[in-house]
Amino acid sequence: MPDTARTMPLVRRLRWRRLFGTRAVSVLIYVLVMWLIVRAALQGAAAMGYNWQWYRIPDYVLERTDAGFQPGELLVGLGATLLLSASAFALALTMGLVVALLRLSDLVIGRATARVFLEIVRNVPLLVLLYVFYYVMGPIFGLNRYLASILCLGVYHAALVSEIIRAGINSVARGQWEAATSIGMTRTQIYRFVILPQSVRFMLPPLTGEAVNMIKSSAIVSVIAVAELTTAGRNIISDTYLSFEIWFTVAALYLAVTLCLSMLVARLEDRFVLGS
Amino acid sequence: MTDLTPIIQMTDVSRIFGDFRALDRVSLSVLPGERVVVCGPSGSGKSTLIRCLNRLESHDSGTIIVDGIELGEDTRDIRAVRQEVGMVFQQFNLFPHLTVLENLTLGPIRVRRMSRSAAEELARNYLDRVHIPEQADKFPAQLSGGQQQRVAIARSLCMEPRIMLFDEPTSALDPEMINEVLDVMVELAGTGMTMICVTHEMGFARKVAHKMVFMEAGRIAEIAPPEAFFSNPSSARARLFLDQILEH
Numbered sequence: 001m002p003d004t005a006r007t008m009p010l011v012r013r014l015r016w017r018r019l020f021g022t023r024a025v026s027v028l029i030y031v032l033v034m035w036l037i038v039r040a041a042l043q044g045a046a047a048m049g050y051n052w053q054w055y056r057i058p059d060y061v062l063e064r065t066d067a068g069f070q071p072g073e074l075l076v077g078l079g080a081t082l083l084l085s086a087s088a089f090a091l092a093l094t095m096g097l098v099v100a101l102l103r104l105s106d107l108v109i110g111r112a113t114a115r116v117f118l119e120i121v122r123n124v125p126l127l128v129l130l131y132v133f134y135y136v137m138g139p140i141f142g143l144n145r146y147l148a149s150i151l152c153l154g155v156y157h158a159a160l161v162s163e164i165i166r167a168g169i170n171s172v173a174r175g176q177w178e179a180a181t182s183i184g185m186t187r188t189q190i191y192r193f194v195i196l197p198q199s200v201r202f203m204l205p206p207l208t209g210e211a212v213n214m215i216k217s218s219a220i221v222s223v224i225a226v227a228e229l230t231t232a233g234r235n236i237i238s239d240t241y242l243s244f245e246i247w248f249t250v251a252a253l254y255l256a257v258t259l260c261l262s263m264l265v266a267r268l269e270d271r272f273v274l275g276s
Numbered sequence: 277m278t279d280l281t282p283i284i285q286m287t288d289v290s291r292i293f294g295d296f297r298a299l300d301r302v303s304l305s306v307l308p309g310e311r312v313v314v315c316g317p318s319g320s321g322k323s324t325l326i327r328c329l330n331r332l333e334s335h336d337s338g339t340i341i342v343d344g345i346e347l348g349e350d351t352r353d354i355r356a357v358r359q360e361v362g363m364v365f366q367q368f369n370l371f372p373h374l375t376v377l378e379n380l381t382l383g384p385i386r387v388r389r390m391s392r393s394a395a396e397e398l399a400r401n402y403l404d405r406v407h408i409p410e411q412a413d414k415f416p417a418q419l420s421g422g423q424q425q426r427v428a429i430a431r432s433l434c435m436e437p438r439i440m441l442f443d444e445p446t447s448a449l450d451p452e453m454i455n456e457v458l459d460v461m462v463e464l465a466g467t468g469m470t471m472i473c474v475t476h477e478m479g480f481a482r483k484v485a486h487k488m489v490f491m492e493a494g495r496i497a498e499i500a501p502p503e504a505f506f507s508n509p510s511s512a513r514a515r516l517f518l519d520q521i522l523e524h
């Protein structure tokens with residue numbers, strides 16, 4: 001194939017590319033591929049004799065009781081996931097900022113501490129880190145599984161967040177430092193009033209990506225049975241054996257949340273660009 | 277200029293980058309109210325010289341005393357000096373995320389600990405002085421280069437410094453905007469401000485300078501009053517330099 005593509009006259013190749021580039025053709029290809037995948041999955045499930053029971057799923061999302069609608073197990077789990085991720089992300093932001101500032105500081109000890117922290121976090125698998133926090137630090141410092149999870153996720157993501165913040169700070173023009181320095185501001189004041197407000201614009205897109213990653217990696221705490229979305233899914237399946245429907249639903253819920261988050265931040269970014 | 281103790285005293289100051297001497301045993305004293313224009317070829321150390329005066333650049337040897345304070349490692353001393361020394365940069369360096377008014381009040385509020393209302397009054401006062409009172413609520417990007425540089429001058433003046441440093445304040449400007457900035461600087465000279473200006477605007481130098489400093493390869497090659505400097509520079513290098521920039 002690549003050979004024929006290479007020997008094909010340029011004009012014809014361009015024509016092909018233009019054809020595949022049109023929106024209608026793209027949508028067509030997309031629908032075709034999705035249809036093939038879904039059909040294969042359904043056929044596979046049918047071959048296994050899987051008994052689809054989608055009608056039972058809505059109750060796990062929104063439960064209908066005499067008192068009206070109530071959040072079902074999955075929705076409660078989703079709430080717990082969001083709370084967990086938000087707390088861990090707040091921690092990651094704080095720690096990431098501290099680590100970034102240490103790395104940019106003049107203090108040799110500060111820079112060394114930051115480097116050691118980054119090397120450790122980068123080179124230990126998240127799952128092992130979770131076990132360390134839960135089975136080792138837990139008993140020592142009296143952390144329950146919820147706190148251990150927040151700390152573990154916070155520390156793990158602080159490493160990447162600190163890199164994002166550092167890059168954001170470095171992308172502010174050197175002259176800004178000089179101007180702020182020359183009016184007698186302290187380092188802290190310069191960061192707070194001049195550098196950080198300007199670097200938010202650079203940091204927002206990668207930080208969103210990191211927040212999405214946080215929500216996704218928070219699923220791992222289900223291995224220490226923290227009650228969140230993935231754990232809720234597992235529990236329901238062990239009671240009902242609805243594994244296909246539940247995992248599809250759980251995946252869709254994660255997807256919905258992370259897509260909403262990305263869209264929200266895209267809005268926010270627009271505002272930032274307009275403001276500056 | 278009745279007070280004859282210098283407000284700036286540099287003695288044998290050197291600044292070395294790697295094995296390159298950007299400043300080579302430079303000595304210079306400036307009296308209160310004195311206006312010094314520094315010129316010289318590119319790379320001769322003019323920026324380094326004035327950046328040492330508010331320690332944007334540290335010197336490796338020699339002593340610098342500004343307003344009675346010797347510049348050294350002590351960060352308090354350094355900040356005390358910076359509050360007395362304003363600086364205007366070639367690239368303006370306004371804070372793009374703040375309005376003009378906020379650019380001007382940031383220093384007074386955070387460094388001088390003024391109330392917001394007092395700082396705003398001060399800022400509007402200085403915006404008047406640089407002739408752009410109507411631009412207070414705009415962002416820097418909405419202003420022309422000349423206007424931005426005047427805002428930068430006003431921002432420095434809001435700290436009520438005793439000394440103003442200018443590093444090629446008109447070099448980044450379109451020709452038609454140079455004069456509006458120079459006019460503001462001439463007016464500032466009229467108030468008796470101590471000024472050190474790195475500039476190649478020789479008309480401005482003739483008008484306001486008490487003293488011309490010509491630099492060459494990290495050294496001060498000549499210090500002379502402007503009349504003598506322009507009519508009869510003593511060093512051959514200065515003569516060549518003047519010929520080149522006065523040619524057109």
Ligand SMILES: Nc1ncnc2c1ncn2[C@@H]1O[C@H](COP(=O)(O)OP(=O)(O)OP(=O)(O)O)[C@@H](O)[C@H]1O
Nearest residue numbers: 293296297298316317318319320321322323324325
């Ligand atoms: N941070 C630095 N690191 C290394 N070399 C430097 C640094 N700053 C300045 N220099 C060098 O020192 C010399 C003097 O620089 P300086 O900026 O003071 O010159 P200048 O007279 O202001 O020149 P110009 O007219 O181009 O602005 C130059 O050769 C420059 O390359």
Ligand SMILES: [Mg+2]
Nearest residue numbers: 322323324443
């Ligand atoms: Mg220079």
